[in-house]
């Protein structure tokens with residue numbers, strides 16, 4: 001499948017679980033959570049004829065210029081990683097690190113594979129898939145099983161709050177990367193996958209990752225997509241797995257859970273105290289608050305608002321990425337993208353898309369227009385309307 005691959009990690013820390021629920025690609029299709037259901041509907045099979053269809057996908061994206069960067073990455077060969085071992089991972093969003101003094105740093109995470117990045121061209125993928133449609137899972141399982149443990153180095157990029165407004169894009173916009181020229185990568189750790197699950201259902205199917213699983217000192221940023229993700233995952237998991245899914249061994253923190261809440265469906269906490277609230281005259285219930293360190297992060301130049309962001313700069317980084325590709329990779333991208341755009345029946349929808357890619361990079365747009373037999377005038381006319 002040409003699609004982003006999930007890259008979710010759970011840290012069982014001494015202060016509870018911290019999840020980084022990311023993807024292999026470092027940006028996303030939309031920047032506002034409110035459009036996520038619409039985006040998913042456009043990607044999913046038609047409600048009438050039950051088939052995924054580029055007509056539906058590009059109808060949606062012809063109205064969403066911010067998707068240009070992510071679509072360029074997805075339609076490049078990075079859209080089909082050769083397997084799960086040979087791809088990088090990214091938090092995509094920025095988070096906030098808050099130190100003891102209450103000082104805030106914005107941070108993005110990148111996982112870099114130590115196996116080397118490897119992607120498949122569409123033709124290679126067709127051959128591999130024809131042999132075994134589960135090849136990526138088999139590759140990961142077999143390599144770990146035989147002791148060839150894959151590993152990733154974890155890097156962070158850091159920006160200070162006072163620097164957020166210094167760029168020609170908004171660093172909390174999820175359709176943007178932070179170029180290393182403005183935020184260098186610093187290595188902070190390494191992850192090695194050194195065992196396979198004993199029981200796939202218990203340890204994978206029932207596992208629940210959520211961007212809201214945070215520990216003190218780490219907070220969500222004001223990124224508008226992340227704000228929506230904060231509640232969506234736990235909502236889904238209560239429905240998908242059931243109430244108290246956090247008590248399942250794979251999801252439960254290794255650290256003690258100090259809460260006076262109890263019961264509910266599937267609860268197995270076996271509380272015996274009459275005090276299921278806090279504060280209380282009960283000695284431990286009075287002292288608990290003192291142990292929890294609330295972080296107080298102040299921000300002055302960013303706010304959580306419903307209106308659109310300033311500095312959308314929808315096309316520049318898409319162009320930067322296009323120009324960073326080798327000629328072979330560019331040719332693959334043009335072939336993959338023009339192949340799907342050619343299937344779009346409403347030619348003005350396809351032309352609008354070509355216009356967006358043109359705005360990213362003139363060579364990129366020109367080559368797509370040529371592959372699709374569109375004239376420059378036809379494309380330009382749509383942008384004059």
Ligand code: HEM
Nearest residue numbers: 006007008021022023028033036091092209228232233236
């Ligand atoms: C507003 C935007 C988004 C919403 C509302 C959303 C919502 C969801 C939901 C409801 C699930 C299923 C959770 C479960 O059943 O356990 C899910 C899974 C997932 N999402 Fe998102 N998502 C969004 C954007 C993203 C982005 C930007 C990324 C990557 C940075 C991402 C990465 C993932 C991953 C990796 C999973 C699978 C987690 C697992 O392995 O269990 N999502 N998403």
